[in-house]
Structures are given as structure tokens and as C-alpha cells.
Amino acid sequence: MRIRVLCALAVLLVAVPAEAADKISFGMDWQIFGRHAGFVVAQEKGFFKAEGLDVEVVRGYGANDAIKRIAAGTIGIGMGDTGSLVIARTQGIKVKAVGMVYGKAPYVLWIRKDAGVRTPKDLEGKTIGSAAGSVVRQLFPAFAKLAGLDATKVKWTTIDAPSHLPMLFSKRVDAVIDYYIGLPTVTKKAQEAGVEIQPMLYADHGLNIYSNAIMVKEEMLKEQPDLVRKLVKAAYQGIDWALKNPAEAAQIVKARHPELDADTAAAEIGIVKDLVWTPEAKQHGIGYMDAEKMRVTRDVISQAYELKVTVSPEEVYTNSFLPR
Amino acid sequence: MPRPPRIEFREVRKTFATRSGEQVEALGGVSFEASQNEFVTIVGASGCGKSTLLKLVAGVIAPSAGEILLDGRQVVGPQPDLGMVFQSPVLLRWKNVLDNVLFPAVILGLDRHEAHERALALLRLVGLQGFERKYPRELSGGMQQRVAICRALLFRPSILLMDEPFGALDAMTREELSVELLRIWQEEVKTVLFVTHSIPEAVLLGHRVVVITRRPGRVAAVVPVELPSPRDLAMATRPDFQACVAAIRRQIDARPAEDLP
Amino acid sequence: MLVIVWQATTRLWDIPLWLLPAPTDIARAAWEARETLLAHVWVTLYETLAGFAVAVAVGVPLAALLVSSDVVWRALYPILAAIQSIPKTAIAPLLLVWFGAGEMPKVIVAFLIAFFPIVVNTATGMVLVEEDLLHLVRSLSASRLQVFWHIRLPSALPHTFGACKVAVTLAVVGAVIGEFVGADSGLGYLILVASSQLKTDLAFVAILLLAVLGMVLFWAVEAVERLALPWCLPETESRPVGL
DSSP states (O other): OHHHHHHHHHHHHHTTOOOSEEEEEEEEESSSSSSGGGHHHHHHHHHHTTTOOOEEEEEEEEETTTHHHHHHHHEEEEEEEEHHHHHHHHHTTOOEEEEOOOOOOOOEEEGGGOOOOOOGGTTOEEEEEEEOOOOHHTTHHHHHHHHHHOOSSSSEEEEEEEEEHHHHHTTTSEEEEEEGHHHHHHHHHHHHHOHHHHHHHHGGGOOOOEEEEEEHHHHHHHHOOHHHHHHHHHHHHHHHHHHHOHHHHHHHHHHHHHSSSSHHHHHHHHHHHHHHHHHHHHHHTOOOHHHHHHHHHHHHHHHHOOOOOOHHHHHHHSTTTSOO | OOOOOOOEEEEEEEEEOOOOOOOOEEEEEEEEEEEOOOOOOOSTTTTTSHHHHHHHHHHHSOSSSSEEEEEEEEEEOSSEEEEEESOOOOOOSSOOOOHHHHHHHHTTTOHHHHHHHHHHHHHHTOOOOTTTTTOEEEEEOHHHHHHHHHHHHOOOOOOOEEESSTSSOHHHHHHHHHHHHHHHHHHHHHHEEEEOHHHHHHHHHEEEEEEEEEBBBEEEEEOOOOOOSSOOOGGGHHHHHHHHHHHHHHHHHSOGGOOOO | OOOHHHHHHHHHHOOOTTTTTOOOHHHHHHHHHHHHHHHHHHHHHHHHHHHHHHHHHHHHHHHHHHHHHHHHHHHHHHHHHHHHHHHHHHHHHHHHHHHHHSSSHHHHHHHHHHHHHHHHHHHHHHHHHOOHHHHHHHHTTTHHHIIIIIHHHHHHHHHHHHHHHHHHHHHHHHHHHHHHHHEEHHHHHHHHHHHHTHHHHHHHHHHHHHHHHHHHHHHHHHHHHHHHOOTHHHHOOOOOOOO
């Protein structure tokens, strides 16, 4: 009897995460903020519906966790981190990026001005707070190498996301990691706390790799190519509209998530615009992923994580499903 | 100057407040006496306040009206020189038999060596030698009650208060322990107030039987028991025994004047 | 038996490593990480034991205080219930900012979760004394202190131990909650880091070790109980009141 129950449980574990056939969950990388306006707009303004799709934009629990959920079928499509995808592929997770969103690495350190850090080298001996397994933290060695500092001389304190700013402002840590898109929020909170913050972008010191991208399960590309195309098309329609109409897009997101501040949301959309419209996007269309940059991404990640398996860039992405 | 009685109740009343707030008059004016070394049994229907009488003597509760006097002095709080045995043995589960008997010595700060010797002697007296290291849960109800009696006698109190001590035991054990109690009393003669709801038991054990009416309890009668000492179980068949029992029963069954329609 | 079924299921259904690792994968991950694992176990163990110890040291006297008078009971009990009702996951981030990311916040969370059952059950045990026994000791003119020390306290011990068995496993939970919010070591921290790197097998190692830790502590309390309370019948005496 117990064996039967256990077998049933094991089967459930694999089967249950699969979604209902018609409704598709589009998973974000984190809680929904202004920066996700593009996707929310695509849902609220009926772009998905126009393609005959019933899509719900849902929150996520981490840019690398999103990849797991896509692979497990918990969400049909989502936004995950490209670097994490490279790692995931070495573990046999068959997920692929079909469109770039944050084409410029938004990884940033918010540093307290009174911590006395003027150049990256000054980070040696300081304490940085980050969540466990954060991409920004994991890429720190790569950044350190490029910026010319000894990564081993930096201390790390692992704290959960809501604690980042309180720990920074209360001087328990000298810096915290984040995506640059969080600038409007950090500026506001720092002002309220009376603390001066300075940003240090990895991208400014040579670490310019791909970050968040729209991703799906690889087998979906084979089995439901049209569905993927439609999803991607509607998503970018939403993103494009949001980037062109930040104030209204912010209102649309706020209508769904009243706790958000409209001005902060609109400011975030402004920063996202800068990340989406990379030179290659301007040239080849929104969401386009450049082969060389993808190779660099693969190299940086492989080194930073000391990956034992080589992943070819082609495994990681495809431009074939982008809207023409 | 005549000696005052050992224990005296003078028009003692006791009213309790129940949880719902009503006032219940348990005792409605009780008066009787007990002399030195007398074995007095108190009998009456359930709930007529018999147990309350003992607690009043012990000074753990106070009367609402009237006085209780020990040797002519009013009882206003816990009294020394007084042993108590209840219907439930209330032994300490976490101590063995010997330590349970010695418990009063700990509380009262008595000489440990002397108390130890006395405890062993008492246990021998009640037939529990060899059981010193056992825990209460390993003993039968009757054996536990015997330990409780030893505990009550440890510090040689001159008054023993017993509240239906054999009430929770089966008939055979009851008889056994009644006989044993008589034997103990012979060895350690003292004043005893023994509450019971069994009339035969009251007659068998007591010199005098105080009959308490239904609530509010009053003394219906004090019946002297003219049986020879030492008592034994065989006396229960004697006609004077049975007559006594019958007389007492009539007293209990008789309705107080107020009850009649 | 369970292990065999688990192993078979993951192989038969070809369940990917990062979703549900097989026992062999978990064993391998444990072996590979063996040098650092002990340190993590020790950290969580320390946080748990410290929080639990404080819970006992505070809980028992607090229970004694609670039963000492009606006024105290009415004043204190609601406060205790309120503290218990506050989700510790809400307090943990605050503790992190106040005390930093060392062991202190975890010890405090462990303490906060663990002390309530100890207080409630000990207080219950102290009050659950037969009335006749109280009459008896009062007739011997026992002082309040004597009544407490000789009667109420021993009476409460089985209840306290029962609560301690619950409390010690709760303390483990508390320590892990604290680690999830901010830590650099410990089994909870390990779970976070491992799962974020999709090293689910290592995460499972940490989870299983936590389970083992909880079990070992539970048995330890039971062992102490058997030594301290030889007179106790486990089935009837030490069942905890009101989780």
C-alpha cells in the first residue's frame, strides 16, 4: 500500500506542474514591477488575445528559478537570465532563449558613499550583501577580473531581497547587488533614509553580457512553433508599446498592482528602454540576439562558474521566432 | 476546671459560591464535640458537607459563621499535630513509597534519621515492608491508601482526619483496611474524625456516630455505639450492631420538618 | 524500503536531477561536499540549541510567574499569545537589520518559536495538581515556596518535557527561517544556495540533514526525560497541550 502511494506521489511530482492546455502562464523573473510593464500591457491591452492566446502574466521567484519553472512546465513561457541558462544547459535542462529583453547587463552594485569606494579596487575589504545564488554575485569574479580587483578580498553577507536596502542603510553592509533598473526605487528610498548611494555597473567595467530573455522549453519550438511565434510577437508588441508610452504603461501596471508607485514604474520603463534597444536590436529588430555577444556571454559564465561542460552558443538561443 | 473537648464545632455554617455565582449553603449550623482519643465517625448522604467539616478542622478553609475549637482554642489557620487522609491517596507520583511517607518530614523540617526509622516502622505496621522503593503507579489502590495512612501518621499527630478514605476501594479491600485501621488505632491511639457514607462502616469503627442531614448539613443525631472493643468484622452480624445501623438509617431517611409539603 | 522506491522511480521515469534527485545522487553530492557539510550542520545545530536553551531558561520561570497569581495570568497571557501569533518570517528581517547576519537573529527566532509551547504546557502542569494534595500540604502549613518546589514543579515536569520535544524541533525551524533571511552558513543557507544554482541534489542533502538533526534532538530530549523522570509513563503523562 505504501509503495503504491509513493509511486503515485512520484508520478504526480512530474505530472502536476503541467498546466491546463489552454491557459498559458508567462512567468516573470521576480515580483511584478514597473519594468515588467511590457508584458502586463501585452495581456491587458489584448495583444495576446488578438493572437488567439489566453495568457496570464505571473510573478516569478528569481531569474534563474524561472528557467526551472519553464523546464518543469509550471509556466509555459517566461523571462529568465541568459547566464543562468548557460549553466542550466550544462545540467541538461532543455530551455532556449527566443528573444532578448535586457540586452545590456544591468548588474549593479549600490554602494554607500561614505564607504569610501571610488574605484572597483576599493571594494577589497568591504562587505557586500546579496541574496543566495544571485546572478550578480556569481558574476562578481568575472567583473573583478575585468575591473582589476582581487575578488577573494571582498566579503559577502547573504541576505534575502527585502533586507537589502535596510542592511545597506543601517551600515551593516557597504554595498548591495541589484539590477540597474532598480535605480528609481533606490534613489527614492535613499533620499528618505538620508543616505547617499553611488552605483557601480558591471557593464561600465567591461562586463557586457546578455541578461534577461524570453525563454521557452526547447521541445515547444519543435512541437508548437506557431504558438511560440505568436507568444513572442504579442510580447514584443506589448514591450514596444510600453517603451513608447511609459506613463500610460505605468498606470496599467499600477491598476493591476496598486501598491506600486506610478512615477517609479514609469522611470523603470525608461531604463528598460535603454536595455532593450541595443545596437543589434536597432539594426535587426527588437529582441535580436547577436552571435558574438552570445559567445562572450557563454565564455564569461563558463569561467565565472568553472563549468565542466561546454555549451555552444547555438544551444542557448535562436532568433528564428522573432517577429519580422 | 474541666478539660475542653479535643475538637468542638459550635453552630458552624459554611456557604460556598458556585461557578455560576449562586450561593450554596453546605453546612447550616453544625454543633458537636469529640473527646481525646475518641474515634468519631461522621455519616450522611452525599453532598451534605461532611468533607467540609474536616477541612474546617484542619484550618484549610474558614467557616462562614460559628467556631471550630481545638482544645478550646479557635481554629484560624492550618493546625500542627493533625494528619489527613483523603478518598484519593494523592501520593506524589514522582517519589517512591518511602519518600512519600517521609514527605511531611521534609515540609515540617523534622529530624531525617528519626523520621526514616518511623517511616519504616509504619510501613511494617501496614504490611508494606519491602515496598519502600516502589512507585505509586506500581501499587494497587488499597496499597496506595495504606501508604497515605502511614504518611498521615509519620509525625505522630494526635488528631487524624479521614475523609472517606476507603470510598474508592472495592468491598473486600474496604473491609481489610477497616480492620487494619482499627489495629493501627489500637497501637497509636488518637482522636479520629472519620467521614463515611457507609453506615455499617461508621458503626463498626466509631465510638460515636455523628449523623448529618442533607444539605444544608446539620447534626441530626449523635448515636453512641455500645459495642465492645476491640472491634472486628464478625460483629456486623450482632443484633445490637444491626439495631444501631437501623437507628442511624432512620435518622438519615427522616425528612427535616421544612421538607414536608 | 522508501529509499529503494525513490531510486527506482527517478530512474524509471527518468526524472531530471534538478527536479528530484535519486538517493544515489544525493549520496554522491553529500560525499562531495563532506568537508563543508559538517560546518553547516554545526552552525544550524548551535543556533537551534542556543535558541532552545534560552526558551527553556525563560519559559519555565515564566510559567511559574504566570501561575503565581490571577492578575499576572490575565496580564501576561494575552501578550504571550500575541507574540506567538506574529509570524516569525515577518520578524526575521527586522532582527537581521538590528543584529546583523550572525547567529543572533537565528537564535532569537528559534527562541521565539520554541518558548510558547514550553510556557503553556509547563503552566498547565503546574496548575493541574489534585485539590486534595494541596489541602494536605496546606494542612502541614507548607509555605507557597514549598508548595511550588515540592508539588507544582515536579508535577509540571512531564508536561515540560513533552513541550520540549515539540519545542526543540520548532527551534530547528526557527533557525532555518533565520538563515533564509540572512546567513553565511548553516543548512538553511545551504538549501538556498544549492537550489539557486540548480544543485537540487545538494539541497536535498541539506534538507535530509535538517530532518536528521530534528530527529536526533527529539530523541535526545526523550532520553533526558527517561533519565530524569523514571516514574513517568510516557503515554499518559507527557502529551503536550495545544500545539
